[in-house]
Amino acid sequence: MNEKELRAELATSIRLLEYMGLIDFSGHVSVRLPKEDTLLINSWGGSRCSLGPDDIVRAGMNGESLDPGKEVPSEIFIHTSIYRKRPDVQAISHLHPPITTALSIAGKPYVPVMHHGAIFGTGVPVHDNCGHVNSKAKGDVLAELLADHRALIMRGHGAVVVAESIRGVFFGSVYLEDNAAKLAEAWKMGEPIPLREDECAASAGIWRQNQFNKIWNYYQEKSGIYFQ
Amino acid sequence: MNEKELRAELATSIRLLEYMGLIDFSGHVSVRLPKEDTLLINSWGGSRCSLGPDDIVRAGMNGESLDPGKEVPSEIFIHTSIYRKRPDVQAISHLHPPITTALSIAGKPYVPVMHHGAIFGTGVPVHDNCGHVNSKAKGDVLAELLADHRALIMRGHGAVVVAESIRGVFFGSVYLEDNAAKLAEAWKMGEPIPLREDECAASAGIWRQNQFNKIWNYYQEKSGIYFQ
Amino acid sequence: MNEKELRAELATSIRLLEYMGLIDFSGHVSVRLPKEDTLLINSWGGSRCSLGPDDIVRAGMNGESLDPGKEVPSEIFIHTSIYRKRPDVQAISHLHPPITTALSIAGKPYVPVMHHGAIFGTGVPVHDNCGHVNSKAKGDVLAELLADHRALIMRGHGAVVVAESIRGVFFGSVYLEDNAAKLAEAWKMGEPIPLREDECAASAGIWRQNQFNKIWNYYQEKSGIYFQ
Amino acid sequence: MNEKELRAELATSIRLLEYMGLIDFSGHVSVRLPKEDTLLINSWGGSRCSLGPDDIVRAGMNGESLDPGKEVPSEIFIHTSIYRKRPDVQAISHLHPPITTALSIAGKPYVPVMHHGAIFGTGVPVHDNCGHVNSKAKGDVLAELLADHRALIMRGHGAVVVAESIRGVFFGSVYLEDNAAKLAEAWKMGEPIPLREDECAASAGIWRQNQFNKIWNYYQEKSGIYFQ
Numbered sequence: 001m002n003e004k005e006l007r008a009e010l011a012t013s014i015r016l017l018e019y020m021g022l023i024d025f026s027g028h029v030s031v032r033l034p035k036e037d038t039l040l041i042n043s044w045g046g047s048r049c050s051l052g053p054d055d056i057v058r059a060g061m062n063g064e065s066l067d068p069g070k071e072v073p074s075e076i077f078i079h080t081s082i083y084r085k086r087p088d089v090q091a092i093s094h095l096h097p098p099i100t101t102a103l104s105i106a107g108k109p110y111v112p113v114m115h116h117g118a119i120f121g122t123g124v125p126v127h128d129n130c131g132h133v134n135s136k137a138k139g140d141v142l143a144e145l146l147a148d149h150r151a152l153i154m155r156g157h158g159a160v161v162v163a164e165s166i167r168g169v170f171f172g173s174v175y176l177e178d179n180a181a182k183l184a185e186a187w188k189m190g191e192p193i194p195l196r197e198d199e200c201a202a203s204a205g206i207w208r209q210n211q212f213n214k215i216w217n218y219y220q221e222k223s224g225i226y227f228q
Numbered sequence: 229m230n231e232k233e234l235r236a237e238l239a240t241s242i243r244l245l246e247y248m249g250l251i252d253f254s255g256h257v258s259v260r261l262p263k264e265d266t267l268l269i270n271s272w273g274g275s276r277c278s279l280g281p282d283d284i285v286r287a288g289m290n291g292e293s294l295d296p297g298k299e300v301p302s303e304i305f306i307h308t309s310i311y312r313k314r315p316d317v318q319a320i321s322h323l324h325p326p327i328t329t330a331l332s333i334a335g336k337p338y339v340p341v342m343h344h345g346a347i348f349g350t351g352v353p354v355h356d357n358c359g360h361v362n363s364k365a366k367g368d369v370l371a372e373l374l375a376d377h378r379a380l381i382m383r384g385h386g387a388v389v390v391a392e393s394i395r396g397v398f399f400g401s402v403y404l405e406d407n408a409a410k411l412a413e414a415w416k417m418g419e420p421i422p423l424r425e426d427e428c429a430a431s432a433g434i435w436r437q438n439q440f441n442k443i444w445n446y447y448q449e450k451s452g453i454y455f456q
Numbered sequence: 457m458n459e460k461e462l463r464a465e466l467a468t469s470i471r472l473l474e475y476m477g478l479i480d481f482s483g484h485v486s487v488r489l490p491k492e493d494t495l496l497i498n499s500w501g502g503s504r505c506s507l508g509p510d511d512i513v514r515a516g517m518n519g520e521s522l523d524p525g526k527e528v529p530s531e532i533f534i535h536t537s538i539y540r541k542r543p544d545v546q547a548i549s550h551l552h553p554p555i556t557t558a559l560s561i562a563g564k565p566y567v568p569v570m571h572h573g574a575i576f577g578t579g580v581p582v583h584d585n586c587g588h589v590n591s592k593a594k595g596d597v598l599a600e601l602l603a604d605h606r607a608l609i610m611r612g613h614g615a616v617v618v619a620e621s622i623r624g625v626f627f628g629s630v631y632l633e634d635n636a637a638k639l640a641e642a643w644k645m646g647e648p649i650p651l652r653e654d655e656c657a658a659s660a661g662i663w664r665q666n667q668f669n670k671i672w673n674y675y676q677e678k679s680g681i682y683f684q
Numbered sequence: 685m686n687e688k689e690l691r692a693e694l695a696t697s698i699r700l701l702e703y704m705g706l707i708d709f710s711g712h713v714s715v716r717l718p719k720e721d722t723l724l725i726n727s728w729g730g731s732r733c734s735l736g737p738d739d740i741v742r743a744g745m746n747g748e749s750l751d752p753g754k755e756v757p758s759e760i761f762i763h764t765s766i767y768r769k770r771p772d773v774q775a776i777s778h779l780h781p782p783i784t785t786a787l788s789i790a791g792k793p794y795v796p797v798m799h800h801g802a803i804f805g806t807g808v809p810v811h812d813n814c815g816h817v818n819s820k821a822k823g824d825v826l827a828e829l830l831a832d833h834r835a836l837i838m839r840g841h842g843a844v845v846v847a848e849s850i851r852g853v854f855f856g857s858v859y860l861e862d863n864a865a866k867l868a869e870a871w872k873m874g875e876p877i878p879l880r881e882d883e884c885a886a887s888a889g890i891w892r893q894n895q896f897n898k899i900w901n902y903y904q905e906k907s908g909i910y911f912q
Contacts, residue, residue, distance in 0.1 A: 025898060025899050025902035025903075026898065045898070047901060047902050047905050048902065049902060049905050049906045050905050098865065098866070098869075099869070101798070101866060102865075102866045102869035102870055102873070103873070104877075105797045105798075105866050105867070105869070105870040105876050105877055106869070106870035106873040106874045106875070106876060106877075107870075107874060107875070107877050108873055108874065113333045113384050114329070114333075114358065114384045114385070115358040115359065115360070115384055115385045117384070118358075129883065130798065130799040130802075130879060130883050130887065131799065131883060131886045131887060132799070132886075132887070132890075155877065156797050156798045156799055156801070156866070156877075156879060156883070157798070157799045181326065181330075182326070182329060182330045182333050182384075183333070184869065184873060185326075185327070185330035185333070185334070185412065186330055186333040186334035186335075187872075187873035187874065188415075188416045188644065188872045188873055189330075189331070189334040189336055189412060189415035189416055190334045190335060190336065190415065191334070191335070192333050192334060193332075193333055193334075193335050193383065193384075195358060195384060199357065199358050199359060199384070202359045202360075203358065203359060203360070206360075214253060214254065214273070215253050217275060218253035218275050218276065218277060219253075221275050221277050221278050222277045341561045341612050342557070342561075342586065342612045342613070343586040343587065343588070343612055343613045345612070346586075409554065409558075410554070410557060410558045410561050410612070411561070413554075413555070413558035413561070413562070413640065414558055414561040414562035414563075416643075416644045416872065417558070417559070417562040417564055417640060417643035417644055418562045418563060418564060418643065419562070419563070420561050420562060421560075421561055421562075421563050421611065421612075423586060423612060427585065427586050427587060427612070430587045431586065431587060431588070434588075442481060442482065442501070443481050445503060446481035446503050446504065446505060447481075449503050449505050449506050450505045569789045569840050570785070570789075570814065570840045570841070571814040571815065571816070571840055571841045573840070574814075637782065637786075638782070638785060638786045638789050638840070639789070641782075641783070641786035641789070641790070641868065642786055642789040642790035642791075644871075644872045645786070645787070645790040645792055645868060645871035645872055646790045646791060646792065646871065647790070647791070648789050648790060649788075649789055649790075649791050649839065649840075651814060651840060655813065655814050655815060655840070658815045658816075659814065659815060659816070670709060670710065670729070671709050673731060674709035674731050674732065674733060675709075677731050677733050677734050678733045
């Protein structure tokens with residue numbers, strides 16, 4: 001994808017996550033520009049329920065806006081710190097997913113209980129601080145905690161999902177909350193049954209491009225959100 | 229019904245189940261073609277929120293597509309194994325119903341607690357594996373577990389409902405989740421009161437064509453989903 | 457109101473209750489015709505999400521349709537038995553309210569916990585049988601159980617609300633479920649605090665015509681449901 | 685803002701709170717007129733789902749309507765008592781937020797568990813009476829209980845939020861319920877982890893104008909509610 005396509009893809013992902021109630025009025029998604037030490041991210045002010053490709057900003061790896069007049073989100077350090085530490089990561093979402101967040105407030109560990117939850121089989125660490133990640137130092141703490149996992153939770157605040165593409169991040173974001181929803185329901189009724197290791201191993205293969213595309217297309221059709 | 233009518237009926241049932249949040253982006257419904265060793269099912273790729281009669285595929289009882297260029301769902305073996313074992317079954321749904329699935333994760337047995345839940349009075353077995361049913365061998369295990377019941381649950385994954393017609397499957401699918409919803413609510417508050425045997429016996433008669441039609445028509449009117 | 461106005465009012469109440477998720481595809485509301493031994497009720501077949509004044513049937517006090525070709529609901533005996541026993545009652549709803557019903561399945565007594573719940577301060581009896589009330593004998597059992605109260609619950613099935621007018625029934629129906637919703641939420645978290653007697657006494661005055669009209673008008677505006 | 689602008693702002697806030705399910709058919713929001721012993725509030729009869737600037741009434745600090753023919757809400761004393769006691773307060777909402785209210789019925793203290801919940805770090809007192817606040821004496825009791833806090837809860841009834849502007853009240857109203865939602869979810873699963881003092885201190889700075897505007901604009905865009 002060229003930059004124009006990446007901007008459309010990024011704007012679409014944010015609008016879809018907003019449509020699904022996962023990003024709230026202030027979350028963000030970024031993508032690393034190929035072969036450049038630069039990222040694209042939605043601007044601080046662009047409304048998550050109406051933004052488009054023009055609300056995407058170029059930013060440097062120190063969190064500075066490269067587009068004069070366009071402000072980056074104050075928590076951009078979540079993104080820059082992770083991109084520096086994880087060369088495999090090409091896209092990152094910062095979500096405010098209600099049930100995933102409630103689980104962290106209840107002190108319940110995040111475990112896979114659903115078929116699709118197997119993509120989080122290595123674990124989802126919880127950051128024990130609800131505060132804004134508005135500095136490089138705070139970003140580095142998160143990146144350290146994330147280690148090689150696909151997601152982390154910020155107790156009383158939200159979550160972060162990483163992947164090798166925007167659609168991968170979208171897929172991971174949807175199933176982070178979907179698995180959390182069933183996990184939480186089970187805690188309300190009793191004690192959840194986590195996936196066994198053999199189940200996690202057998203289900204890990206759903207992390208693949210044709211699944212990313214299928215669910216992406218489905219939500220585009222439902223929401224009518226398209227750019228270009 | 230001729231095949232053209234069955235295709236429209238099948239597409240309608242899938243769209244209605246999607247409208248009601250029971251099938252997600254990847255469930256499927258099938259119907260057996262009268263007097264043929266063949267079934268109709270929605271294609272792998274047809275989006276559940278927009279598909280129509282043209283997205284229906286003919287498939288053989290070994291799970292192979294009979295329509296060149298149209299792919300069957302990878303879990304078609306759920307359908308073929310059950311049709312082989314249950315000559316009384318003419319239609320099958322594979323759902324992803326959120327609350328029914330959550331009950332299985334909480335390890336709570338599925339019991340009838342609602343008037344309409346009586347249609348599941350013989351029990352709803354739970355398959356203790358969340359994995360995809362993507363082979364004949366796995367399909368046969370499910371069919372064995374289903375035995376003579378009207379539904380089964382796949383822990384951490386979804387459910388299967390069978391009936392003598394597409395409208396019967398729709399009716400069963402709706403009430404599988406409706407009964408689960410009340411059952412789960414009760415577990416969250418305390419201990420559910422299951423239907424007594426006399427209540428199940430007295431209520432079993434709601435499994436009949438005019439009830440199937442009434443709820444089918446109601447949801448068609450609400451959703452505006454019609455074909456032909 | 458003359459009969460034409462009552463038909464419009466009755467159809468409106470059913471459509472509003474359907475809009476609010478309280479009546480499902482098969483509930484009903486009736487009103488007694490002034491100075492006649494006759495009632496108006498929605499027909500068996502009229503779809504609750506689209507019916508109008510023409511789907512209202514005249515019925516006699518033995519539950520028989522007086523309009524040739526129009527069928528009454530099979531549970532009309534809920535209405536006829538109560539009208540016979542309660543001359544003060546002019547209108548009745550038979551609802552399928554999800555949370556009120558779940559409370560009965562959890563075996564939790566219905567108590568007022570909300571300001572508006574005070575209208576049920578004398579208690580809401582629970583019928584310990586989920587079955588259809590499709591005979592005079594069964595209707596009489598319900599009427600006996602209802603006694604002088606404003607509502608009763610049928611475990612695993614639904615509820616009945618009575619009042620001196622259609623708008624009173626609408627008001628009572630909305631607050632039966634609203635109070636149940638808060639009661640159930642509290643049971644999920646701990647132990648609910650019921651209203652004290654002094655609170656019930658002080659709040660009973662909200663059962664009055666200008667409150668009925670205010671909420672009726674509000675939901676008409678929200679839903680856009682108007683007849684005549 | 686001049687009075688015309690304040691009327692538009694006030695009407696917008698009520699319509700947005702109604703859109704979000706926080707105010708029901710009978711809540712109200714008021715604003716103090718600068719340099720006058722007068723307030724603006726929505727009228728008793730103006731429907732919360734359709735009202736506009738013309739449904740705003742001028743009232744005196746004894747709760748009397750100053751606009752002949754326009755009635756003030758019967759609970760206006762919530763507003764007048766607080767304005768008299770708290771010169772810093774310029775705007776007040778009286779909400780019916782479902783989860784905040786359910787927490788009070790469950791007897792669970794309101795504590796901050798979310799980043800944004802830190803704005804209620806000094807505590808949210810609970811009034812142990814569900815009744816209408818329809819007299820100066822009752823209003824004064826509430827004002828006394830509120831003391832220097834930003835919100836209070838009326839058990840089994842609703843809540844009150846105060847701020848230095850209408851947008852501040854909107855922001856506080858949204859996050860009162862948002863924090864309550866996560867708090868309640870956690871109680872349903874186990875025991876919530878409240879914010880630590882250091883977290884509350886670090887997060888208190890989100891109470892500021894640019895945050896008020898961002899969420900206000902977001903919900904205006906989502907709902908399409910604009911005046912003038």
